[in-house]
Amino acid sequence: MSSSEASLLSAGSTALPLVFDSPSHTVQFYQNDGFLIDELTRLVGTALISGDAAIIIATEAHRHALAQNLAARGLNVTRATVEGRFVSLDAEETLTHLMLDQMPDPQRFGTFVGEAIAKAKAAAKIDNPCTVIFGEMVALLWAAGKYDAAVRLEELWNGLANSHSFTLRCAYPMNGFQNDANSELFTKICAAHTSVLPTAQRGNLFNDDDRLRTIAALQQKLEVLEHAKALSASEQRFQLLVEAAQDYAIFMLDPGGRITSWNVGGERIKGYKASEIIGKHISCFYPEEEARAAKPQRLLELARREGRSEDEGWRVRKDGTKFWANVVITALRDKNGQVIGFSKVTRDFTERMQTQRALQDSKRSLQDSEKSLRELSLSLLRTQDEERRRIGRDLHDCLGQYLAALKMKLDAGQSVAARGQAIDKDVFAQCSQLTEESIKELRTICYLLYPPMLEELGLKSAISWYLEGFTKRSGIQTTFEVLPDFERLAQDVELALFRVLQESLTNVHRHSGSPTAAVRLLLNDETVVLEISDQGKGTQITSFEKDGRDWISSVGVGLRGMNERVSQLGGKLELSSSHEGTIVSASVPVPKNHAAPSTA
Secondary structure (H helix, E strand, C coil): CCCCHHHHHCCCCCCCCCCCCCCCCEEEEECCCCHHHHHHHHHHHHHCCCCCEEEEEEEEHHHHHHEEEEHHCCCCCCCCCCCCCCCEEHHHHHHHHHHEEEEEEHHHHHHHHHHHHHHHHHHHCCCCEEEEECHHHCCHHHHHCCHHHHHHHHHHHHHHCCCCCEEEEEEEEEHHHHHHHHHHHHHHHHHCEEEECCCCCCCCCHHHHHHHHHHHHHHHHHHHHHHHHHHHHHHHHHHHHHHHHCCCCEECCCCEECCCCCCCHHHHHHHCHHHHHHCCCCHHHCCCCHHHHCCHHHHHHHHHHHEEEEEEEECCCCCCEEEEEEEEEEEEECCCCCCEEEEEEEECCHHHHHHHHHHHHHHHHHHHHHHHHEEEEEEEHHHHHHHHHHHHHHHHHHHHHHHHHHHHHHHHHHHHHCCCCCCCCCHHHHHHHHHHHHHHHHHHHHHHHCCCCHHCCCHHHHHHHHHHHHHHCCCCCEEEECCCCCCCCCCHHHHHHHHHHHHHHHHHCCCCCCCCCEEEEEECEEEEEEEECCCCCCCCEEECCCCHHHHHHHCCCHHHCCCCCCCCCCCCCCCEEECCEEEEEEEEEECHHHHCCCCC
């Protein structure tokens, strides 16, 4: 052995041991190229000095640096190359011969690499040589993100060892394993090798105490890394949860209130994409008047002071529309208690708010309806009393007077007969006249309460009869417009419309001062319409169609009762008034078989 060769071996005496007496597959991790070239120089130099063969499949830069290192140590690489014991191949070019469909092909690999090993082994100067191989093809695949291809290539090297005897060392730079996602693949790579050489600096360990201290330090670092990995995994799961939440806008703010993160829920609720909103102040979500009043800043200050703040109110989307939001802002602090930002959770409560308001409106409407019903019931009782007083007055003033006069005549006649005198024929004539007037008055009262003609002949005839009597009693001239072939309607429909006519004409007589009244009865689109109009002074109300409760409360109890009766039949009662007069219109749907021409 020459002095330069001895120097080469002694230069590597502090490095990791080299064993060539049995085949092995070792993986070397490194942090810098200098350490890798020194290890590679010792590995290849030792093999060549021992008379063995060496195959280098590396990058151009590493092959050139290795050749310079070997030459500087006095090793004649050229002679070994000529002899065939030293083979230097470019890793990228070699991969082009081995790959098929982005994966190393077993047949191509076995043929190409197997032939190279056989030739180098045949050129070795010792018996039973074990060729030394250094390969960087797996590192190139890993750097390109082809992790499965790298693991597959390691497996092919192990398979080739069954038919060829060699010692293989692969090398990976440690910066390729800084991503936690590669942890499982890193474990697979280590499992594919017979031994693993961790990265080290040039100052290698000299004694057992240093080794033990280093192992303890590595264990401590491993604990820290495992904890950081678990924490990172937890943070990633939480981030996935936040990003996947669609019913909540969940995002982070810096201490000044500017948005630093965004999720899918924020985009769905507020309409902004992350690229559009990150960096903007949260005041852009508030109505202009609230933003000017510094409401967002007050909520942030409250969260800074008390830890959190909650608010509900209108917020503005990207398109300018508003929604009712529930917002919770929470202050985030570091270990020293300093606020480093805020979390903000927003939920769209528009539907809930509208439901609550509708419920409140319904409650108010129900209370108003109950009040109106109580008023209506009280008014009905009063009307009933008034109707009874009117009937009593009519019976007393008219029928009662007729009957009293008739009794007086009959008593006088009885007195004359008791004295045996002849009764004057005029007395009988007067009694007959008083009896006829009583019957007529009684019939009129009965008709007003419930006209038999309505049930016997129908609404058209009953209206004609009623208008005739109304004109005689009030002196108000009336007209009636109806088709000659107007058909009978259902009994409850006819009665409801007749009551509307009675009440309307009563109001005309009592309040309007109109000399005339016009009545129209017609059918339009399977709807019967009764209309009563006058030319009186009108009322203070101009239209009652919008809010039935308002107009019903503004008129007499009679029409209020009629409105209820018509509503029960699916119809509606409308009242409009002006300085030209008042029109009352009642419309009720009727079955198709009652349809008649709709024009008079």
